[in-house]
Amino acid sequence: MIESIILSGTAMGCIYALIAVTYNVMFSASRVFSFTAGTLGMLGGVLGALFIARMGMPVALGFIVVLAGGAALGLVTEIVAVRPVLKSLDQHLYVLSTLALALMVQQFTAIEWSTEPQPFPRLFGLARVDFDQQFWLPMLACAVVIVGLELLYRHTLIGHAFLAIAEDNYAARALGLPERGLRMTSYALAGVIGALAGFAGGEMMLAFFANAPLLTFYGFVPVSLGGMGNNRGAVVAGLLLGLFQQTANFLVGGIFASVAVFAVFIIVLLARPDGLVGAAQQRRV
Amino acid sequence: MDTQATPEATELRAVRTTGQGTPGALGAVLPFLVLLAVGVAFPLFGGGYWGVIATRACVYWVLVSGLNLVVGFAGQIAIGWVALLTLGAYATSVLAAGNVMPALPPYLALVCAALVGAVFGLIVGLPALRLRTFYFAITTLGFATIVTQVALAWQSVTGGGIGVPGPVFPEPFASQWGFYYFCLGLAAVCTWMTANIAASRFGRALTAIRDAEVAAEASGIAKPALLAIVFLFSGAVAAVAGGLFAALQSYITPDAFTFDLSVLFFIAILIGGRSSVLGPLLGTILLTVLPEFAAPLVAWSTFLYAALLLVIVLAIPGGIAELLDFRNRRPLESGRAIVPQPRLVARLLDAAPATGALTLDQLGLSFGGVRAIDGLDLEIRPGQVHGLIGPNGSGKTTTLNVISGYYAPQRGAVRLEGAALPPLARHLRAHMRIARTFQTPRIVGSASVLQNVMIGGTIHGHGTFVESLLSLPRHWRDEAMLRETAMLALAAVGLERLAPVRADRLQHAELRFIEIARALMLRPAFLLLDEPAAGLSAEEIVRLSTLLLAIARAGVGVLLVEHHPDLIFDICHHVTVLNLGRKLAAGTPAEIRSHREVVNAYLGG
Numbered sequence: 001m002i003e004s005i006i007l008s009g010t011a012m013g014c015i016y017a018l019i020a021v022t023y024n025v026m027f028s029a030s031r032v033f034s035f036t037a038g039t040l041g042m043l044g045g046v047l048g049a050l051f052i053a054r055m056g057m058p059v060a061l062g063f064i065v066v067l068a069g070g071a072a073l074g075l076v077t078e079i080v081a082v083r084p085v086l087k088s089l090d091q092h093l094y095v096l097s098t099l100a101l102a103l104m105v106q107q108f109t110a111i112e113w114s115t116e117p118q119p120f121p122r123l124f125g126l127a128r129v130d131f132d133q134q135f136w137l138p139m140l141a142c143a144v145v146i147v148g149l150e151l152l153y154r155h156t157l158i159g160h161a162f163l164a165i166a167e168d169n170y171a172a173r174a175l176g177l178p179e180r181g182l183r184m185t186s187y188a189l190a191g192v193i194g195a196l197a198g199f200a201g202g203e204m205m206l207a208f209f210a211n212a213p214l215l216t217f218y219g220f221v222p223v224s225l226g227g228m229g230n231n232r233g234a235v236v237a238g239l240l241l242g243l244f245q246q247t248a249n250f251l252v253g254g255i256f257a258s259v260a261v262f263a264v265f266i267i268v269l270l271a272r273p274d275g276l277v278g279a280a281q282q283r284r285v
Numbered sequence: 286m287d288t289q290a291t292p293e294a295t296e297l298r299a300v301r302t303t304g305q306g307t308p309g310a311l312g313a314v315l316p317f318l319v320l321l322a323v324g325v326a327f328p329l330f331g332g333g334y335w336g337v338i339a340t341r342a343c344v345y346w347v348l349v350s351g352l353n354l355v356v357g358f359a360g361q362i363a364i365g366w367v368a369l370l371t372l373g374a375y376a377t378s379v380l381a382a383g384n385v386m387p388a389l390p391p392y393l394a395l396v397c398a399a400l401v402g403a404v405f406g407l408i409v410g411l412p413a414l415r416l417r418t419f420y421f422a423i424t425t426l427g428f429a430t431i432v433t434q435v436a437l438a439w440q441s442v443t444g445g446g447i448g449v450p451g452p453v454f455p456e457p458f459a460s461q462w463g464f465y466y467f468c469l470g471l472a473a474v475c476t477w478m479t480a481n482i483a484a485s486r487f488g489r490a491l492t493a494i495r496d497a498e499v500a501a502e503a504s505g506i507a508k509p510a511l512l513a514i515v516f517l518f519s520g521a522v523a524a525v526a527g528g529l530f531a532a533l534q535s536y537i538t539p540d541a542f543t544f545d546l547s548v549l550f551f552i553a554i555l556i557g558g559r560s561s562v563l564g565p566l567l568g569t570i571l572l573t574v575l576p577e578f579a580a581p582l583v584a585w586s587t588f589l590y591a592a593l594l595l596v597i598v599l600a601i602p603g604g605i606a607e608l609l610d611f612r613n614r615r616p617l618e619s620g621r622a623i624v625p626q627p628r629l630v631a632r633l634l635d636a637a638p639a640t641g642a643l644t645l646d647q648l649g650l651s652f653g654g655v656r657a658i659d660g661l662d663l664e665i666r667p668g669q670v671h672g673l674i675g676p677n678g679s680g681k682t683t684t685l686n687v688i689s690g691y692y693a694p695q696r697g698a699v700r701l702e703g704a705a706l707p708p709l710a711r712h713l714r715a716h717m718r719i720a721r722t723f724q725t726p727r728i729v730g731s732a733s734v735l736q737n738v739m740i741g742g743t744i745h746g747h748g749t750f751v752e753s754l755l756s757l758p759r760h761w762r763d764e765a766m767l768r769e770t771a772m773l774a775l776a777a778v779g780l781e782r783l784a785p786v787r788a789d790r791l792q793h794a795e796l797r798f799i800e801i802a803r804a805l806m807l808r809p810a811f812l813l814l815d816e817p818a819a820g821l822s823a824e825e826i827v828r829l830s831t832l833l834l835a836i837a838r839a840g841v842g843v844l845l846v847e848h849h850p851d852l853i854f855d856i857c858h859h860v861t862v863l864n865l866g867r868k869l870a871a872g873t874p875a876e877i878r879s880h881r882e883v884v885n886a887y888l889g890g
Contacts, residue, residue, distance in 0.1 A: 080595070081595070100591045104591040104592055213430060224423075265424070266412055
């Protein structure tokens with residue numbers, strides 16, 4: 001029993017961590033949290049089921065098309081819901097515009113795909129074992145994304161440019177960095193990561209439109225606990241969240257597990273509004 | 286003296302007449318009366334299914350009216366308010382059905398549900414006191430998902446997926462139209478109550494929290510207390526709406542409370558426009574009725590709402606209310622001048638001046654390795670203008686922020702008449718009669734100039750939130766007093782002609798004078814001004830200086846942070862020069878002007 005809690009908890013934690021990284025990648029590029037983060041995860045599952053199970057694409061091709069779909073939604077988010085409201089960041093219109101976009105995608109999926117959870121195909125024709133692909137795929141995806149992002153940020157020129165934009169937008173622009181191009185790239189990258197999360201976790205979470213708000217919420221918990229923009233914090237907090245949720249699930253039952261997660265989230269946030277790895281308050285006057 | 290009295294009286298009469306046309310006139314009530322008349326006459330035109338739609342619109346509005354105070358006025362992004370509808374629906378149904386205790390009459394069940402809703406409204410809302418925008422939005426979203434899950438799981442009480450029957454209200458409200466009139470009546474009462482709040486000092490304080498939080502704090506508005514009571518109210522009416530919803534559905538399951546409903550409530554407010562009651566009311570009716578006109582649209586309704594939200598946010602952030610605001614589309618008179626009437630200041634500031642001084646005592650504050658303020662002594666005496674000058678980064682604004690409670694001093698203290706001011710208690714400064722203005726004017730752009738100035742007097746009202754809600758006499762007395770004082774303050778700074786204009790249409794210099802008028806509303810003993818002359822023309826600076834002198838003459842101690850040497854040397858009784866957080870020199874303007882180091886370091890020459 002303990003093993004299955006640890007396995008499923010870690011796997012779910014990896015999915016939450018990936019969604020948190022999706023939030024972070026978008027946030028770093030634009031100082032904006034987008035409600036489409038969870039929608040991307042949901043789409044990863046639904047598109048995977050659509051292309052591979054329903055349309056019969058080979059797994060590898062389907063995988064690439066799903067990631068491309070995620071990148072496309074990332075770009076649409078940037079163009080439609082983020083760029084037009086960046087000028088007046090202090091009015092927080094991005095909360096509404098990204099919410100609107102997320103709802104449109106979610107609703108479109110519900111109507112055109114299905115309002116019921118649909119099975120996600122088994123990606124590899126392996127026999128079911130204890131340490132099954134539905135558990136190790138999210139873990140693998142999470143590890144690949146984290147290592148990949150670290151390499152990107154530390155060892156490539158474009159990665160340095162991302163960091164520069166995240167650190168100080170104005171200074172980066174003054175240095176002549178193509179801020180808009182980098183932002184769009186970041187959003188596309190975030191789209192790929194979000195879709196990957198949903199794809200890798202497809203077998204656990206199924207292809208279901210209502211995964212969007214769940215992932216939007218549970219993916220944001222690690223962001224807020226780990227500190228905004230902090231990917232390592234997000235992974236640690238994501239794993240803790242997954243394990244906590246599965247343990248609570250086992251101990252007190254599924255529904256009250258969500259209540260427990262929510263209560264912990266609120267209490268921690270109220271105690272440390274800037275996350276456990278707090279950032280300094282801005283000057284207000 | 287006698288010769289002055291007559292023109293002053295006429296000026297004030299002029300002031301009063303211009304004040305009349307602003308809020309509360311018949312024009313503002315008329316649309317509501319028309320809607321009510323249509324609502325009352327509705328059973329004559331439509332029947333059957335349309336009756337259900339109309340009842341549903343009323344039920345939704347009961348919830349949206351309360352949520353409007355949270356979202357539209359206080360600007361808190363509460364997207365999961367369907368949770369309170371769910372809660373109210375289940376509380377009413379379960380209590381009326383007697384699942385947990387002996388069955389209650391439906392009206393009593395509804396009242397109990399309102400109490401439960403108020404408590405949970407507060408619980409859901411409390412995070413807003415500490416969390417910003419997206420965080421709060423996410424917590425309400427999380428709450429909404431959880432309430433539905435609990436409703437599913439708690440089978441012994443809620444019936445789980447099978448559900449429970451809704452309450453049945455006895456005659457005369459049992460029939461379809463009877464129930465419709467019951468809902469319509471509650472909707473009308475909610476409209477009336479929230480419109481009362483909107484037009485009260487509480488409504489203005491909420492918009493100040495939304496658009497100019499630091500100005501709200503400086504005016505003494507206690508955000509936690511105000512938001513808490515708004516969340517209580519909003520939760521209560523949402524739960525009442527839930528009880529009505531359950532009765533309308535006659536049977537409820539968790540499926541009935543989808544997140545789509547939350548979206549409808551939220552978007553109705555934004556489509557309607559912020560700080561408006563009429564706009565969100567029209568928005569609610571529109572969103573309830575719209576999908577019914579074309580059957581295929583019903584499935585797509587949430588998609589359309591979301592698309593509409595996107596369009597509204599990107600194209601017309603002001604919503605319907607702004608489209609309907611014809612008055613503020615008339616061009617303003619160009620080339621208008623600000624002509625303060627310093628004579629009126631004495632009448633406005635009729636409270637007794639402070640007996641002692643506001644003193645800084647060896648004040649010290651560092652940010653990391655930077656000593657922003659380093660052992661500063663300063664004394665602001667009643668009736669005097671104290672100038673604080675120095676190069677950029679010398680600690681002037683930081684000093685002001687320590688006095689008004691944005692930073693806690695690490696060493697030393699700020700004393701008022703000898704007693705140390707509590708550090709970081711920002712909104713308490715107003716209660717100690719310390720007012721301030723800001724380097725960048727902090728104004729509620731969507732409110733009128735008059736309303737902006739009235740915000741400054743919020744703490745002088747005596748009526749409670751409930752009295753304003755029910756429009757009791759003290760509410761009216763407060764409003765009349767605040768309006769009259771605000772018109773006087775506006776006349777004193779020379780902006781009374783702009784009283785009904787939206788503040789965001791004004792020029793920069795005018796905003797600076799509005800801030801002064803708002804600060805004067807406190808009847809302050811001490812007034813802290815952060816670069817009031819920045820961006821003003823030479824002529825306006827002269828007018829500002831006569832105004833400031835009049836304020837000092839009325840007994841107010843003025844701290845003037847400025848860069849304009851002329852203004853400082855013309856009107857200050859005492860000047861302190863800062864450099865790198867330390868006092869470089871202090872003395873009378875004449876002494877400072879001849880101080881060698883000051884001339885070298887700062888004045889040049």
